[in-house]
């Protein structure tokens with residue numbers, strides 16, 4: 001049986017750091033390769049292998065996937081909602097092309113699984129405000145939300161057409177305590193907790 005070897009793309013970010021550490025506990029440190037455009041996150045140093053990867057450079061990405069005998073990919077590299085609105089063209093390009101590069105290589109190399117998070121940003125002002133179902137009116141109004149919704153269809157397409165096992169969840173805004181957030185609409189909430197800890201002040205809960 002082929003042993004699983006996992007590549008986390010975007011491992012220096014908010015989710016990447018904690019996910020890489022959690023995966024290393026399950027699969028073993030050397031079987032989880034951390035990678036990012038940025039330098040290795042301090043919290044990951046000494047816990048397992050790290051390679052510098054730009055998900056937009058498909059050739060280099062492909063080489064690394066073959067070289068490291070990768071069987072599963074977690075693709076976390078993206079431009080998030082608030083940052084995306086500052087540069088919509090760049091957000092669309094990275095969020096779409098990065099995903100397509102990974103899906104294409106997964107098809108060519110017959111990878112076992114691809115994980116790619118979507119977001120509640122797919123829902124827009126016309127979606128139901130309470131108990132919002134999975135299938136409902138979906139009219140995103142941010143480039144981030146549009147890119148996530150389009151990405152979901154690309155994942156379905158590669159599954160139906162090429163049989164790739166792609167898994168995705170629409171995450172809500174996540175609160176992290178180890179790593180800093182990277183430009184989403186929930187960053188303010190994380191900052192409140194960090195500030196309260198630094199200033200040693202309690203937070204009133206309403």
Ligand SMILES: NC(=O)c1ccc[n+]([C@@H]2O[C@H](COP(=O)([O-])OP(=O)(O)OC[C@H]3O[C@@H](n4cnc5c(N)ncnc54)[C@H](O)[C@@H]3O)[C@@H](O)[C@H]2O)c1
Nearest residue numbers: 010012013014015037054055076077078119171173174182
């Ligand atoms: N954090 C949340 O609340 C949340 C909610 C829903 C969905 N998500 C999704 O989860 C994923 C990870 O989010 P996050 O909060 O960790 O984001 P983040 O911004 O903290 O981390 C993203 C990482 O990707 C890296 N990156 C950017 N461009 C790259 C490139 N070209 N090549 C390689 N790496 C690159 C960045 O350097 C960064 O370390 C994203 O797809 C995001 O849309 C996050």
